[in-house]
Amino acid sequence: MNVVIIGANRGIGLELxxxxxxxxxxxxxxxxxxxxxxxxxxxIGLENILPLDISNSNSIDEFxxxxxxxxxxxxxxxxxxAGARGERxxxxxxxxxxxxxxxxxxxxxxxxxxxxxxxILEKTKxxxxxxxxxxxxxxxxxxxxxxxxxxxxxxxxxNLHMELKKQKSIILLIHPGWVQTDMGxxxxxxxxxxxxxxxxxxxxxxxNDDSGTFIDxxxxxxxx
Numbered sequence: 001m002n003v004v005i006i007g008a009n010r011g012i013g014l015e016l017x018x019x020x021x022x023x024x025x026x027x028x029x030x031x032x033x034x035x036x037x038x039x040x041x042x043x044i045g046l047e048n049i050l051p052l053d054i055s056n057s058n059s060i061d062e063f064x065x066x067x068x069x070x071x072x073x074x075x076x077x078x079x080x081x082a083g084a085r086g087e088r089x090x091x092x093x094x095x096x097x098x099x100x101x102x103x104x105x106x107x108x109x110x111x112x113x114x115x116x117x118x119x120i121l122e123k124t125k126x127x128x129x130x131x132x133x134x135x136x137x138x139x140x141x142x143x144x145x146x147x148x149x150x151x152x153x154x155x156x157x158x159n160l161h162m163e164l165k166k167q168k169s170i171i172l173l174i175h176p177g178w179v180q181t182d183m184g185x186x187x188x189x190x191x192x193x194x195x196x197x198x199x200x201x202x203x204x205x206x207x208n209d210d211s212g213t214f215i216d217x218x219x220x221x222x223x224x
Contacts, residue, residue, distance in 0.1 A: 002071045005029045006054060006113070007082030008044075009037040011181035012129065015196035016079060017043050023200075028070060030063065030082070054082040054109035055101065064116045073120045077203060079127045080110040086145030099145045106149035111156040115163075122167040125203050128157045132175040132216065137223045154214055154224065161212030170206050174199055175216040 003020045007013045008029030017040060020027045027044045030052035031037040040049055050066050053059040067075070086102035087094055110128060114121070133143060134150025154173050161171040176195045178188040198217030205219065214222045 001076040002026050002028065002074060003077040003079070004067060004071070004075050006052065006078075006080045006110070007031075008049075009040045011081075012176055012179060012192055012195055012199070013079075013081040014039055014043070015192040016081065016199065019196050019200055020077075025077075028067065052082075054080075054113065055084075055105045056109075057112065060109065060113050060116060064113070067117070068120055071120070075117070075120060075124050077125045077127070078114070078117070078121065079129065079199075079203075080113065081129045082109070083129070084146075084149075086143065086149065088143060090142040091144070094144055099148070102145040103149045103152060106146070107152035107156055110153060111160070114160055118164065118167075121164065121169050123169060125170045125172070125206060126160075126164075127172045127174050127199065127203050128153055129176055129199070130154055130157070130173045130214070132222055135214070135223055157214075158212050165208070165211060168208060170208060170211040172203065172206055172210065173212075173214045174202060175214075175222055177217050 003025045005013050005016050008017045009031040017027050017029050021043055028048050029040050029044055030050050032053050034049040034051055037049060050063055052063040084102045084105040087098055130153055131150040133147045134154045136151055139147060157171050157173040177190045179195045180186055180188040180191050195217050202219045216222055
């Protein structure tokens with residue numbers, strides 16, 4: 001079975017690649033620069049790493065052409081894990097470029113990618129790695145660009161669920177937890193191993209009734 005992991009060169013994405021490889025999946029990962037992604041090369045081999053800048057439409061087009069050929073037009077699981085952090089904390093006047101770049105990377109790029117691959121995503125399980133920080137009802141002050149981008153991708157995921165359900169694709173919006181990565185920091189609650197294994201279990205157990213839901217790595221619902 002083919003699993004495609006967008007943003008697989010470090011953190012949760014790299015751990016997902018390791019775990020799926022151990023489960024005997026054919027793992028294909030992406031990186032902005034495959035040649036510099038040495039840890040991912042060790043796990044899945046350079047031939048299974050495709051270049052992709054999720055914030056660049058030309059890069060998305062080139063990736064879609066490549067992945068269609070590499071998977072023989074069959075993707076069983078697609079995981080979008082690429083993301084940008086944006087500004088941290090509360091800033092009086094956020095930088096417009098930072099805000100636009102964050103929303104482009106976290107929401108617009110993944111949406112365009114999934115819609116571009118629609119024709120080969122029949123009966124595919126599609127996981128969008130989002131964040132509990134995208135919950136409007138649970139929001140707190142600070143990290144504005146990141147929160148906005150994750151709320152936006154949550155809306156996109158729900159919209160894509162409605163669009164793709166006729167072809168029996170499953171869209172899952174998964175909060176990975178507060179994870180000990182470069183983005184989450186060393187004081188985060190859980191390890192990448194715990195998060196990745198939880199995400200894999202949630203994807204494995206998901207059925208069509210779960211499509212369009214906002215859940216965490218343990219399968220618990222998160223309020224919108």
